[in-house]
Amino acid sequence: MAPPRSVRLPLDPFLTLGVIGLGICSLLTLGAATKNLVPGHPRYYVDRQAVYLAVGFTMMIVLSRVDYARLRRAKNLIYAALMLSIVAVLGLGHAARGSTRAINFPLFSFQASELGKVLLIVSLAAFVVERSRRLRERDTIVRVMIAALVPAMFVIAQPDLGSGMVYMVIAYMLLFAAGASWKHLGGLAALVVVALAFVLVAAPAAGVNVLKPYQVARLTAFLHPSSNPQKEGYQQQESKIAIGAGQKTGRGANTSQVPNGFVPESHTDFIFAAVGEQYGFVGAGLVLLLYALLIWRALRVLVMAKDLFGSLIAAGVTAMLMFQVFVNVGMTIGIMPITGVTLPLMSYGGSSVITTLLAVGLLQSIYVQARASASLKGRVLRY
Numbered sequence: 001m002a003p004p005r006s007v008r009l010p011l012d013p014f015l016t017l018g019v020i021g022l023g024i025c026s027l028l029t030l031g032a033a034t035k036n037l038v039p040g041h042p043r044y045y046v047d048r049q050a051v052y053l054a055v056g057f058t059m060m061i062v063l064s065r066v067d068y069a070r071l072r073r074a075k076n077l078i079y080a081a082l083m084l085s086i087v088a089v090l091g092l093g094h095a096a097r098g099s100t101r102a103i104n105f106p107l108f109s110f111q112a113s114e115l116g117k118v119l120l121i122v123s124l125a126a127f128v129v130e131r132s133r134r135l136r137e138r139d140t141i142v143r144v145m146i147a148a149l150v151p152a153m154f155v156i157a158q159p160d161l162g163s164g165m166v167y168m169v170i171a172y173m174l175l176f177a178a179g180a181s182w183k184h185l186g187g188l189a190a191l192v193v194v195a196l197a198f199v200l201v202a203a204p205a206a207g208v209n210v211l212k213p214y215q216v217a218r219l220t221a222f223l224h225p226s227s228n229p230q231k232e233g234y235q236q237q238e239s240k241i242a243i244g245a246g247q248k249t250g251r252g253a254n255t256s257q258v259p260n261g262f263v264p265e266s267h268t269d270f271i272f273a274a275v276g277e278q279y280g281f282v283g284a285g286l287v288l289l290l291y292a293l294l295i296w297r298a299l300r301v302l303v304m305a306k307d308l309f310g311s312l313i314a315a316g317v318t319a320m321l322m323f324q325v326f327v328n329v330g331m332t333i334g335i336m337p338i339t340g341v342t343l344p345l346m347s348y349g350g351s352s353v354i355t356t357l358l359a360v361g362l363l364q365s366i367y368v369q370a371r372a373s374a375s376l377k378g379r380v381l382r383y
Contacts, residue, residue: 011064012301012367018294019060019360022345023053025275025287030348033258033274034267045267045348052350056357063361064368072309075126079147082119085112086154102351111351113155113163118358120148121170121316128178129309135175141184144171162341166323168192173319174312177302235270238263239332243276243284250280267348269340272332287346291325294360301363306373310366317359320344 027046034045071078089112092103102109124147131140148171156164176185242257258266258274266274276284295318302314321344328343330336342349344356 011061011364012297014293015297015301015360015363015367018290018297019057019345019357021290022287022294023057025283025290026053026271026346026348029271029274029278029346030267032255032278033271034348036259036261037267048350049348049353052353053345053357055350056354059354060357060361060364063358064364066365067369068310068313068362068365069307069369071122072126072129075123078119078126079123082116082123082151083154085110085119086116086151088112089158090154109351111349113158113160114349114351114355115358116151116155117163117166117170117320118355118362120151120167121174121313121320121359122362124148124171124174125309125312125316128174128312132178132308135178136181136184138184141175141180141188144175145188147171160340162327162339165327165339166320166341169323170316170319173315177312177315178308235264235338236331236334239270239273240334242266242273243333246276246278246280246283248280249282250276250278252278269328269338269342269347270332271343271347272329275346276332288325288329291321291344295321295325298363301366301370304370304374305366306370310369313362314366317363320359321356 027050030046030049031043035042038044089103102111124144127147128135128140128144131143134140145168148167152164152167155167172185172188175188238257242255242263245251245255245257255274255277257263258277263270263273272284272287275287279286298314298318298321302311302318305311305314324341324344327336327339327341328347331338331341342352345353347353
């Protein structure tokens with residue numbers, strides 16, 4: 001009996017539809033939001049984003065044809081690549097606006113903290129699988145969290161607090177999906193609360209600043225945005241004004257807040273404000289529905305994966321997408337602090353777009369292999 005040819009199985013149609021839909025929404029939104037950013041080149045950001053999406057989509061298809069199980073054997077190499085790339089940014093990166101987050105190349109800039117999300121998911125998933133029989137031991141929990149904390153601290157030092165938070169959320173979700181004890185998971189959650197209280201309250205009171213003053217101001221500004229609307233609260237205030245101005249169906253070509261620069265970073269971190277102003281409640285709702293479709297299919301892939309490694313990778317990707325969407329949308333409407341988390345597939349940026357599509361490519365690979373495994377079982381039963 002010839003083995004099934006898994007490479008000929010189709011991609012998950014709903015997952016692919018979600019990706020294409022968000023890509024189109026990104027290009028349409030950027031078209032109006034960035035038309036005044038580069039004088040004489042109104043399509044500068046749109047054209048570059050289209051290239052990033054095309055490259056990322058191609059890489060997604062290629063990765064979907066690779067058996068993800070092969071990555072398990074290379075977990076140490078993948079983790080080493082993660083650490084090396086992040087450390088390289090600190091040493092070779094280009095400083096911009098007080099941060100050193102990317103290495104500039106002639107045609108593009110490489111942000112290692114973005115790619116590191118996928119590398120961390122794969123390497124941690126492989127490690128958890130190897131210790132699955134010892135998952136309820138405290139030693140395993142500590143090792144997993146330290147393995148995520150080390151690169152997270154290097155990323156936060158860039159400083160990139162948002163990506164560092166994503167790393168920790170990924171590790172926590174992998175432990176949850178693998179079946180770690182509630183006692184350990186609850187202990188980790190309590191530890192996070194204590195750490196936040198120490199960093200934001202106790203340490204500054206003692207004269208020790210773990211975070212830079214502007215980071216603390218950004219993290220706490222959402223609690224009292226009107227107290228200093230011209231500084232820390234300015235961005236969120238203007239973002240809420242832009243979203244509110246869109247009303248039901250948006251202002252279309254009559255938008256003023258975003259194109260005229262009242263909302264800083266409206267093409268990256270605050271692109272959801274541009275969606276709200278241009279397309280209103282209907283457009284914002286459509287974007288959120290596409291994310292719901294993406295996350296639903298990611299959870300579906302998690303359930304149908306042929307092995308624990310696949311399930312954990314899907315869990316990590318799901319956690320990454322859910323956390324970034326929740327935090328990004330939350331900070332644009334004023335219910336979450338500003339942390340620099342991008343909106344997947346919507347925010348402008350090659351590293352963010354390509355990383356997200358690589359993560360989706362892993363989901364597609366798990367889907368394809370699960371279909372192949374189910375097909376093989378069906379043949380065995382018939383024979």
